[in-house]
Structures are given as C-alpha cells and as structure tokens.
Amino acid sequence: xxxxxxxxxxxxxxxxxxxxxxxxxxxxxxxxxxxxxxxxxxxxxxxxxxxxxxxxxxxxxxxxxxxxxxxxxxxxxxxxxxxxxxxxxxxxxxxxxxxxxxxxxxxxxxxxxxxxxxxxxxxxxxxxxxxxxxxxxxxxxxxxxxxxxxxxxxxxxxxxxxxxxxxxxxxxxxxxxxxxxxxxxxxxxxxxxxxxxxxxxxxxxxxxxxxxxxxxxxxxxxxxxxxxxxxxxxxxxxxxxxxxxxxxxxxxxxxxxxxxxxxxxxxxxxxxxxxxxxxxxxxxxxxxxxxxxxxxxxxxxxxxxxxxxxxxxxxxxxxxxxxxxxxxxxxxxxxxxxxxxxxxxxxxxxxxxxxxxxxxxxxxxxxxxxxxxxxxxxxxxxxxxxxxxxxxxxxxxxxxxxxxxxxxxxxxxxxxxxxxxxxxxxxxxxxxxxxxxxxxxxxxxxxxxxxxxxxxxxxxxxxxxxxxxxxxxxxxxxxxxxxxxxxxxxxxxxxxxx
Amino acid sequence: xxxxxxxxxxxxxxxxxxxxxxxxxxxxxxxxxxxxxxxxxxxxxxx
Numbered sequence: 001x002x003x004x005x006x007x008x009x010x011x012x013x014x015x016x017x018x019x020x021x022x023x024x025x026x027x028x029x030x031x032x033x034x035x036x037x038x039x040x041x042x043x044x045x046x047x048x049x050x051x052x053x054x055x056x057x058x059x060x061x062x063x064x065x066x067x068x069x070x071x072x073x074x075x076x077x078x079x080x081x082x083x084x085x086x087x088x089x090x091x092x093x094x095x096x097x098x099x100x101x102x103x104x105x106x107x108x109x110x111x112x113x114x115x116x117x118x119x120x121x122x123x124x125x126x127x128x129x130x131x132x133x134x135x136x137x138x139x140x141x142x143x144x145x146x147x148x149x150x151x152x153x154x155x156x157x158x159x160x161x162x163x164x165x166x167x168x169x170x171x172x173x174x175x176x177x178x179x180x181x182x183x184x185x186x187x188x189x190x191x192x193x194x195x196x197x198x199x200x201x202x203x204x205x206x207x208x209x210x211x212x213x214x215x216x217x218x219x220x221x222x223x224x225x226x227x228x229x230x231x232x233x234x235x236x237x238x239x240x241x242x243x244x245x246x247x248x249x250x251x252x253x254x255x256x257x258x259x260x261x262x263x264x265x266x267x268x269x270x271x272x273x274x275x276x277x278x279x280x281x282x283x284x285x286x287x288x289x290x291x292x293x294x295x296x297x298x299x300x301x302x303x304x305x306x307x308x309x310x311x312x313x314x315x316x317x318x319x320x321x322x323x324x325x326x327x328x329x330x331x332x333x334x335x336x337x338x339x340x341x342x343x344x345x346x347x348x349x350x351x352x353x354x355x356x357x358x359x360x361x362x363x364x365x366x367x368x369x370x371x372x373x374x375x376x377x378x379x380x381x382x383x384x385x386x387x388x389x390x391x392x393x394x395x396x397x398x399x400x401x402x403x404x405x406x407x408x409x410x411x412x413x414x415x416x417x418x419x420x421x422x423x424x425x426x427x428x429x430x431x432x433x434x435x436x437x438x439x440x441x442x443x444x445x446x447x448x449x450x451x452x453x454x455x456x457x458x459x460x461x462x463x464x465x466x467x468x469x470x471x472x473x474x475x476x477x478x479x480x481x482x483x484x485x486x487x488x489x490x491x492x493x494x495x496x497x498x
Numbered sequence: 499x500x501x502x503x504x505x506x507x508x509x510x511x512x513x514x515x516x517x518x519x520x521x522x523x524x525x526x527x528x529x530x531x532x533x534x535x536x537x538x539x540x541x542x543x544x545x
Contacts (some may be wrong), residue, residue: 187516188516188519191513191516191517191519191520192520195516195517195520249527249528249531252527252530252531253520253523253524253527256523256526256527256530257520257523260523265519268518268519268522268523269515269516269518269519270515273522289530290533293533293534293537294537294541297534297537297538297541298541298545301538301541301542301545302545307542308542309535309538309539309542312538312541312542313531313534313535313537313538316534316538317530317531317534320534321530
C-alpha cells in the first residue's frame, strides 16, 4: 500500500527547491549584468523578471521551513526531477520575450535542450540574437552540465546531499564528502575555463582575425557548450562557421574532456595516471570510438563525398567525437548530414546512443554500462561452453578490482533497456508523423542521449506532440530515469495513496 | 568543511596538475586524430 504524502513532505521538497532556486537566481545575475553592460535593455528587462521569479520562488520555498530539514531518498529524487522541470520553465522567460521563437513552447524546448546539454534548437535566427541572450543559452548548458544541484551542494552542504548528487545522475564520489567532490568538479571546470577560453580566444584572434572581444566571446560560448557537451553555438553553422582545423582541434579537446568521468579527471590530475588505462570504462570507450570511427569513415568513403585523406579524417573524426561525447557540434549542415546515409549514418547514430563516460556531462547509455553488459554476455557464453562445475571469473578493473554481481548486472541491464525504449519512443512518434525511419531514429537518439546533432527533423514547424516527446526524452535521458520514476511514484502516491 | 587536501587545489601544485590534465587531454585528442588518419589512409587505399 502506498502512503499518501503529507504536508511535511511537501514542505521538505519545497524547502530544498527554494534553496536551489536561490542559487539559480544568483547565477541569473550574470546574464543580467551582461545585458546591462552591453546596453541590451529589452533582454535586461526579461532577465530582471526571470531573476525576480527565481528569487521569489526561492524565498517562498525556504520560508516553508519544515520541522526536520533532513532529506530522505524519495524526497531528494523528487527535488531533482522537479528542479530540472522548473529551471527550464523559468529560464525560458527571456527566450519567450526575445521574439525569436514562433511559439512559447519552442522557447521552453530550447531552455530544456540547453539545461540538459542536448543542443537541439528551434531558435529562428541565432546569428542576430542579442549577445546577452546568446550568453544565457550557453550559460544554461554550463549550469546543466555542471549540475544545478551540484552548485547548490557546493554552497549548502548538509544532510541529504548524497541523495541529490545521485539523483542528478552522478554516482562517483571522488573525495570523501559530496561537498569536497563538488568543489573538485568546479576546480576541473575552472582549469578548463582558463585554458579552453584562452586557447580558443587566441585562435580566433590570431588565426581567424577576429577582434579581441569577439574572440573572447566566441571562446567563452564554445567553452560552455563544449566542455559541458551541450552543442549550442553562437552561429547557425555551428563549428563549421570557423573553417579552421586548429579551432576544431581545441573544441575536440573540450568535448573529450567533458565526456570524461570526473574520477578520470582526478586520476589524470593527481595520479596514478597509468592505472586509468586499465579501467573497463576507458577501454570500452576507446574500443567503441574505434568501432564507430571505422563505420563512419567506411560509409563516408563509400559515398564518395570525401576523396582525400585530410577531408575524410577531419569530417569523420569531428562528427564521431561530437556524437560519442554527446556534444552535438557539427562542421557540416543538417541537410548534408542527412545525405550521409548508410554506414556513416549508422556509425554516428551508434556513437550517440552509446554516449560518454558515467559521472560526466555526456548522455547516452554510458561506456561503463556498455562494458559491463559485454562482460556479462561473455560470461554467459563461457558458462554455457565450459564444463558444468567450472567457475567463470567475475572480476573487472574500474578504479580498483571489482566484481560483476547479479544485482549490478540487473541494474545495468534495466537502465540500458530503458534507454533503448526511450530511443524507440521518439522514433515511433516521428514515424507516425511520416518521417522516414532512419531520420526519425537519428533525431530521437540525439534527443534522448542529449547529443544535439540533427538531420533537420527538429524545426520550428515540427508537430507539437513530437516536440513534447523530445523534451521528455531530454529530461529523462539527462536524469537517467531514477529521479523521473521517483517523481511519478510520488505523484501516484499523492493521488492513490492512503 | 575543507581540509588541507582540498585546499591544495588552489595552490601552485594544484594548478600544475590542472595544466598536466589539459596536456594529457590534448595528447588523447591528437592520438585519436592519428588513429582516424591511419584508418582513412587504409580505407581509401582499399576502396
């Protein structure tokens, strides 16, 4: 029998959501300041409104003051799921008021795509968007990639932090406490911010001939969207706009860094560095990268689109890296990507579906789950082939020696199957609207795995139901289902519980 | 509460570690590019 939530449950949830709203209100001061400095007064007004709404909700939430401020498992999951709905809704206010979207739902779509670090966009004219609004779109990706909850945890340490941390699809505590882990994650981001923006800015300034302020602006935007595997870009032609191999290389570095688990960052930072290459997750992602790379290059070579080694390598490598890391940057337009077809199309779609590493900003099934699934299948085959009493080894290396237990296999299989179901959901709805299977599946995988590569299905004229389904896919895919199911369970208990 | 281990991130040693991290990532990208280049040469030669 389900127990109906009481007023105290709502107070606890409201209290923590209030705290998080206050953190987002504080973060919203950045685009507000940007708009003020750039003298963009219309966006300034809409940012002021958005910041006010976040602050008001924060004050109301914190004012609820529950008797016990301890957060249990279900409350934490509900807080995470609701936060990831609330922030895009309020965060869409400046986008709605910008006049760049055909309907308010499209602005909400972009805010959800930004926060979940997906990168699909319904923005009509990105090339003429006010710089503060462009900053807000990219900053949303940074907020979502770093984790809104993580930001709140850094400021408000306390009981229940681990629940929120895990709810936001992170399961790796690098340092003993969640707060110190959160601070380490911020340290990694600051390092990449400094080196990434400097490198991209220098390339823009010295190689591309941009003004210094324009170089820094583009460097900052590409850093936000690249390191957090988001995929928004300040120009409609994405990274293709820069026509620069060196710019693409620095961007690729940020994408790879973003798709690495923070545990791997820690090992590379503090050592021992060689042990990371023994990890099952590292070996899996290198293998799947090689596999999807071969498929894509074979497909591209077969179509005859690229006849020289340099062109084939550059286009194939960038698109596969973008897909596998879940970023969504591209150097080819959507219309051209749709023409790739065959093996190249399959290679990119598989790379998107597999995704990056766990506890990173990348989406998709994630490499560790793929590695564990392959190991479980191999073990099953061995058990069938070997004599009845033979023991099959279950050990694997992942930051130390671990064992593949039946409960671990079950958990890995359930999440992996849910991802497959999510991929098929969007593909099915797309096909019902007459979109061909290949394109429908590609776009659905792109939305669910929070990638953002598009073959043109995501368009301001797309059906509203498909738009809503993609938003659901982005939300559920980013949170890796657990928090979403907890919210559904909570609502069900509220309606049907006793 | 942060201990001496956490505060070390802000020190010179911490920043040097960060630079090492960035350099290793650059090497990984260059390694992947080299693999892609070799694959492209092989594939174009075969096809």
